[in-house]
Amino acid sequence: MSSAISPFQFAATCFDYLIAGGGTAGLVLATRLTEDLNVTVGVIEAGIDRSTDPKVLTPGLATSLWNDPDYAWLFKTTPQTYGNNRVVAHPRGKLLGGSSGVNLNFWTHASQEDIDDWGKLGNKGWSWDALFPYFAKSETYFPPTARELVENDASYIDPAIHGKEGPVKNSFSPSPSSFGTAWDPTFENLGIKLNGDPKNGLALGAYHNLLAFDPINATRSFAANAYYSPNANRPNLKILTDALVNKIIFAPATDNEPSLVASGLSFTARGKNYVVKAKKEVIISAGTFQSPQLLELSGIGNKTLLNAHSIKVLRDNPNVGQNLQDHLLFPLGFQAAKGEFTTEAFRDPKVFVAALETFRVNHTGPLAGSSASALLSYAQILSSSRRGPVPRRKLAASKLGGEDKPGLCEQYDLVLQKLLNPNVSSAQELFFTGGGSPQFADNTTLLFSTDPVTMPDTYFTMFGVLEHPFSRGSVHITSGNATVAPVVDPNYLSHPLDLVVTSSIALHMQTVAQTQPLASHLKNGGTVFQPGYQRLTEQNVAEQIRATFSSEYHPIGTCAMQPANKGGVVDERLRVYGTKNLRVVDASIFPLQVQANLQTLVYAVAERAADFIKADH
Numbered sequence: 233m234s235s236a237i238s239p240f241q242f243a244a245t246c247f248d249y250l251i252a253g254g255g256t257a258g259l260v261l262a263t264r265l266t267e268d269l270n271v272t273v274g275v276i277e278a279g280i281d282r283s284t285d286p287k288v289l290t291p292g293l294a295t296s297l298w299n300d301p302d303y304a305w306l307f308k309t310t311p312q313t314y315g316n317n318r319v320v321a322h323p324r325g326k327l328l329g330g331s332s333g334v335n336l337n338f339w340t341h342a343s344q345e346d347i348d349d350w351g352k353l354g355n356k357g358w359s360w361d362a363l364f365p366y367f368a369k370s371e372t373y374f375p376p377t378a379r380e381l382v383e384n385d386a387s388y389i390d391p392a393i394h395g396k397e398g399p400v401k402n403s404f405s406p407s408p409s410s411f412g413t414a415w416d417p418t419f420e421n422l423g424i425k426l427n428g429d430p431k432n433g434l435a436l437g438a439y440h441n442l443l444a445f446d447p448i449n450a451t452r453s454f455a456a457n458a459y460y461s462p463n464a465n466r467p468n469l470k471i472l473t474d475a476l477v478n479k480i481i482f483a484p485a486t487d488n489e490p491s492l493v494a495s496g497l498s499f500t501a502r503g504k505n506y507v508v509k510a511k512k513e514v515i516i517s518a519g520t521f522q523s524p525q526l527l528e529l530s531g532i533g534n535k536t537l538l539n540a541h542s543i544k545v546l547r548d549n550p551n552v553g554q555n556l557q558d559h560l561l562f563p564l565g566f567q568a569a570k571g572e573f574t575t576e577a578f579r580d581p582k583v584f585v586a587a588l589e590t591f592r593v594n595h596t597g598p599l600a601g602s603s604a605s606a607l608l609s610y611a612q613i614l615s616s617s618r619r620g621p622v623p624r625r626k627l628a629a630s631k632l633g634g635e636d637k638p639g640l641c642e643q644y645d646l647v648l649q650k651l652l653n654p655n656v657s658s659a660q661e662l663f664f665t666g667g668g669s670p671q672f673a674d675n676t677t678l679l680f681s682t683d684p685v686t687m688p689d690t691y692f693t694m695f696g697v698l699e700h701p702f703s704r705g706s707v708h709i710t711s712g713n714a715t716v717a718p719v720v721d722p723n724y725l726s727h728p729l730d731l732v733v734t735s736s737i738a739l740h741m742q743t744v745a746q747t748q749p750l751a752s753h754l755k756n757g758g759t760v761f762q763p764g765y766q767r768l769t770e771q772n773v774a775e776q777i778r779a780t781f782s783s784e785y786h787p788i789g790t791c792a793m794q795p796a797n798k799g800g801v802v803d804e805r806l807r808v809y810g811t812k813n814l815r816v817v818d819a820s821i822f823p824l825q826v827q828a829n830l831q832t833l834v835y836a837v838a839e840r841a842a843d844f845i846k847a848d849h
Contacts, residue, residue: 239506242508247274249510250508250513251515251517252276252515253522254276254279255455257834259329259330259456262471264843272470275470276476276508279303279326280327282329283457288334291445292587293599295680298323304325310719312722316778320674324522330519332444332456333455338441338442338444338605338829339442340605341430341431342828344360344434346824346827347363350823352642354800355793363840364433367431368396369398370395371395371401371832372395372400373442374402375391380403388428389429390429390431399458401445401447404442405602407598408440411572411665411753415606418744418749422616422617436608436609437606441604472501474501477526479497479714480530482531491810494814496510515815516815519819520820521718524820525709527552529714530546532547533547533552533553534553546810551799553708553718554790555704555799556707557703558724558783558786559783561697562696562780563765563782564694565670566694566758567690568753568754572690574665574691575681576667576684579684606661609654610622611654617740624652630648632729639798650700660699661694661695661741661744667692667693671780691762699825700824701825720787725778738768739768746758746759764780789822789823792820817837817838818834
């Protein structure tokens, strides 16, 4: 679908705007900026256009892409010091559309407090009210059919707050599982009833969430086929795929311009090196791992690190690559009740082929994707698992740390306030209709499968997600070569409060699994665990977490939007400090982790960034 252009032709063109990365944010920017036919935009993407690839378009095949280098960057963390030295795989989308083309399609949203907190960190003009219109601008909501309304318990939806004319289509699962049908009433039986549409940024509880799924074509709706494909023939938009950006090019310094002026990008394609020029701006949208990598490769970062790799220091900013935050995920596996359909059925190739055919013909079945989750406050977790009220005095008196890092104390105070607030989520709980092998956190092919010899039965896995971690990690280059992956260290569980909260989430999940009606879908009422798991207690839960955790794959924060003297890399209009015309637009600029899944927020931030750029020129 992408318009054909050779590397030579691309490099010979001087664009108004150059975008490094044709992922989720990059394609939003490219599409919106080229609405003005007098503006030219060039995008460089390392992957290729897979907007018509059935593997990408079929929601139920997503996990099969995560360990495939043709579809994903296969990042892995360093051994995690506070997590039994576990190495965690971190796949990121390597295709036009980025991770929006390989994620699980969940169309969920940050909370109002999450975005308001960004403003409290010193980012003038950032608030839920300011950003909310851009959520709607990015989407077209498809109301459920009469059958979907009942099966997904979708009466909570407030149509007025959902977009009607945006590029990304979202709808309800056409085939919720029996586990999904039991999901909402199970939480209600624990005293947790959904109190609104979570799109409003306030509601808590269990619900069937929307998916980025086009119900008309029965396909994944993502940045490539939603934003780019309908506009691929614009003469002022050129996308070069299968090309790797090496670094940002800056114009020679002058006495009249103290700030760095980005003039282009250096890239490699088909074994040759090129330089392409930009007249107005260069925008980095390479993602949380590769955006800081590009800044460091280009001479913006910690001078000690840059000197160690013989990179000329253009701007010393030790904040680049710091502040990495991620959603830690803890699994808990159970044996399913007899007769329940789980992914173990796909061990039989005939069953898998039949499921593919059902999806192709009827747009239904297990490969159509399922969607149910729960957003829960810390108070709800503790009270519904009968573990008492939130220990407010103890938490408020906790020594949070962060005094040695500019801006971190302010972040910690905001995270603690969320933990103490009974109306703000601390956890997301969701499930997978199958078993897994948590010992293989470094290999997603094995992580989301079970050995039929040692685990011949059928299984159900619940996941608990720590929404607002205190732990902070980093991403940094290990070489001056762009082809060498940066070192990724989320530093999971390095802050002791993360283990405290995650332990409460884990024990709560066990309570959920043993509560009706979900318990009736599990063997012996949720008391029989998948091999590799055990009944959790106050005594063993912490060690079980260290032994089995992985990630929800939601890294953020490494080019944080904060004041420069408080850990920031970009300002409130996403301009890189010390530069005149260089921006970063992707999840790396999020200063604080948010609840739920990230893609709706990436779309919204990119939509707003496009308006920033238009206004500035």
